[in-house]
Amino acid sequence: RKEVEQDPGPFNVPEGATVAFNCTYSNSASQSFFWYRQDCRKEPKLLMSVYSSGNEDGRFTAQLNRASQYISLLIRDSKLSDSATYLCVVNRGTGFQKLVFGTGTRLLVSP
Amino acid sequence: GAVVSQHPSWVICKSGTSVKIECRSLDFQATTMFWYRQFPKQSLMLMATSNEGSKATYEQGVEKDKFLINHASLTLSTLTVTSAHPEDSSFYICSARTTENTEAFFGQGTRLTVV
Numbered sequence: 001r002k003e004v005e006q007d008p009g010p011f012n013v014p015e016g017a018t019v020a021f022n023c024t025y026s027n028s029a030s031q032s033f034f035w036y037r038q039d040c041r042k043e044p045k046l047l048m049s050v051y052s053s054g055n056e057d058g059r060f061t062a063q064l065n066r067a068s069q070y071i072s073l074l075i076r077d078s079k080l081s082d083s084a085t086y087l088c089v090v091n092r093g094t095g096f097q098k099l100v101f102g103t104g105t106r107l108l109v110s111p
Numbered sequence: 112g113a114v115v116s117q118h119p120s121w122v123i124c125k126s127g128t129s130v131k132i133e134c135r136s137l138d139f140q141a142t143t144m145f146w147y148r149q150f151p152k153q154s155l156m157l158m159a160t161s162n163e164g165s166k167a168t169y170e171q172g173v174e175k176d177k178f179l180i181n182h183a184s185l186t187l188s189t190l191t192v193t194s195a196h197p198e199d200s201s202f203y204i205c206s207a208r209t210t211e212n213t214e215a216f217f218g219q220g221t222r223l224t225v226v
Contacts, residue, residue, distance in 0.1 A: 002154075041202075042219065043217035043218060043219050044155070044204075044217055045217070046214055098157065098160070099145075099155075099157065099215070101147075102154055103152070103153060103154040104154065
């Protein structure tokens with residue numbers, strides 16, 4: 001079983017739609033959680049950290065359920081520019097020490 | 112965010128030769144640098160962690176004699192793929208950070224093709 005599992009997609013949605021991605025992780029000792037965005041053939045970029053209380057940044061909302069070892073990302077009012085691969089990332093320790101990446105979920109937003 | 116520059120962005124080499132990839136932090140001092148590898152349709156996999164002035168710590172299954180990592184200064188780390196084989200063809204990407212709880216920024220990645 002992979003340490004971080006994501007549905008690879010692709011998720012094809014029209015502009016303006018709301019889309020949600022899920023991720024599960026297997027290591028219950030994981031301390032920190034993140035969503036990264038990776039454009040085709042580019043480096044990953046931190047989208048947002050994920051906190052137990054949930055957090056929101058504009059159109060993006062992230063949730064963490066430690067009991068179920070489950071992380072989610074919600075994107076509201078999708079834009080064409082949101083098309084990318086979204087990586088669920090878990091840290092085995094604290095901070096950014098040892099990041100474990102999921103394979104990513106691909107999102108395609110169409111006009 | 113901070114800038115991490117990786118060079119070259121792509122390289123083609125012959126089987127049996129060695130390739131060096133550079134990772135530089137341009138506007139901060141990187142006490143720790145990480146090297147990852149990503150095969151097509153797979154996740155980024157951590158290869159090794161290097162702290163400036165120390166030997167790198169390699170992940171299980173990564174050959175330290177094949178993937179030589181040098182982190183001699185606070186702004187530069189290098190990864191040398193020695194005696195490259197076609198199965199080493201991959202996307203290699205570095206990331207760098209200052210302290211343990213600060214964000215690690217990624218370089219642009221190097222696409223290595225061994226023919």
